[in-house]
Amino acid sequence: MTPIDLETFDLTQLPSAEDDYFEFKSSATPLPGLKEKLYHAVSGFANSGGGCFIAGVDANGNADGGFPLKIGRQDLRDWVDQIVHAVEPPPKYDIKLIDNSGERGSINSESVVLLVCVHESHVGSHMSPNNHYYIRAGAHTVKAKHFIVDAIWAKRHFSKPRLTHLFRLKPEKEGVVQLGILTLTDSPAIDVMITIEPLPKAMQSVESLFPLNIPVVDRHTPFFFDVAIFTNIKDQFGADTNKSANPRKLWFGLRDHL
Structure with missing residues (x-):
C-alpha cells in the first residue's frame, strides 16, 4: 500500500526533490514522452516497493501549470488507466487529480497535477510495453539488469504461500x-x-x-x-x-x- 493518505494529500506534502518514492515530471513534458515515462515509472515502482509518479510539477515539487483534464476527447484519468494497464501484469494503483496548488506553484485553468500512486506488488516482475523491466534506483527509474529481474522473481515466488x-x-x-x-x-x-x-x-x-x-x-x-x-x-x-x-x-x- 502507499504510505500517503490520498484522501488528504495535497502538494504541500511533496518533498522538495525526487526520491526513491516520488518521481516528478514537468508540465512541459510532451504527452508522448509523459506516456513513456509513466510506463517506465509504473514498472519501476511496482518492482521496487511502490511509489508515486507526479506529473505537472517542477524539479522542486512545485506545480508548474499542470496537465489538461482532457487528452483530445479522452478524460485524463481514462488516458492514465490505459497506460497503467499496458504494463504486464498491471499493478494495483490509485489516481488523484489536484487542481489546487496551495502554496506550491500554480495550476492553469482546466488543468491538474496528476498523481499515479503504485502499490507495492507481490506479483512480478512488471514489464513495460517496451519489453524491459524497470526498478527505482534512488531518485531515478532505470532498466533492471537480468540478474535483478531474476532476483525479483525468486523473491516473490518464495514470499508467496505455496x-x-x-x-x-x-x-x-x-x-x-x-x-x-x-x-x-x-x-x-x-x-x-x-x-x-x-x-x-x-x-x-x-x-x-x-x-x-x-x-x-x-x-x-x-x-x-x-x-x-x-x-x-x-x-x-x-x-x-x-x-x-x-x-x-x-x-x-x-x-x-x-
Whole structure:
C-alpha cells in the first residue's frame, strides 16, 4: 500500500526533490514522452516497493501549470488507466487529480497535477510495453539488469504461500487415511478453499461441505481431514497416493495471503 493518505494529500506534502518514492515530471513534458515515462515509472515502482509518479510539477515539487483534464476527447484519468494497464501484469494503483496548488506553484485553468500512486506488488516482475523491466534506483527509474529481474522473481515466488498435499495414516486411528494440506514456504496461506474432483463415492454424503474453507494454513498449522479407510484408499484415490500423478484432482486456492 502507499504510505500517503490520498484522501488528504495535497502538494504541500511533496518533498522538495525526487526520491526513491516520488518521481516528478514537468508540465512541459510532451504527452508522448509523459506516456513513456509513466510506463517506465509504473514498472519501476511496482518492482521496487511502490511509489508515486507526479506529473505537472517542477524539479522542486512545485506545480508548474499542470496537465489538461482532457487528452483530445479522452478524460485524463481514462488516458492514465490505459497506460497503467499496458504494463504486464498491471499493478494495483490509485489516481488523484489536484487542481489546487496551495502554496506550491500554480495550476492553469482546466488543468491538474496528476498523481499515479503504485502499490507495492507481490506479483512480478512488471514489464513495460517496451519489453524491459524497470526498478527505482534512488531518485531515478532505470532498466533492471537480468540478474535483478531474476532476483525479483525468486523473491516473490518464495514470499508467496505455496501449498502441497499428502496422505497419511491418522495418528490416533491408523486404519483411517487423512488428506493433508501443507505450505512449502514460511508465508501463511489465508482463506484457503479446497475441492476434490471427482469426489470419492465414500465422501459424496458430505459433498455439500465442499469446497472446504480453511482460515489459515502455515508451517505450524497444517490442515488434515479424514478421506478414506486404509483398505480402500487405492480404490478411492488411485494406486499411489503419494504422487501427484494421482488420477483425482485436488484443487486448493487462496483468496489472500500475508
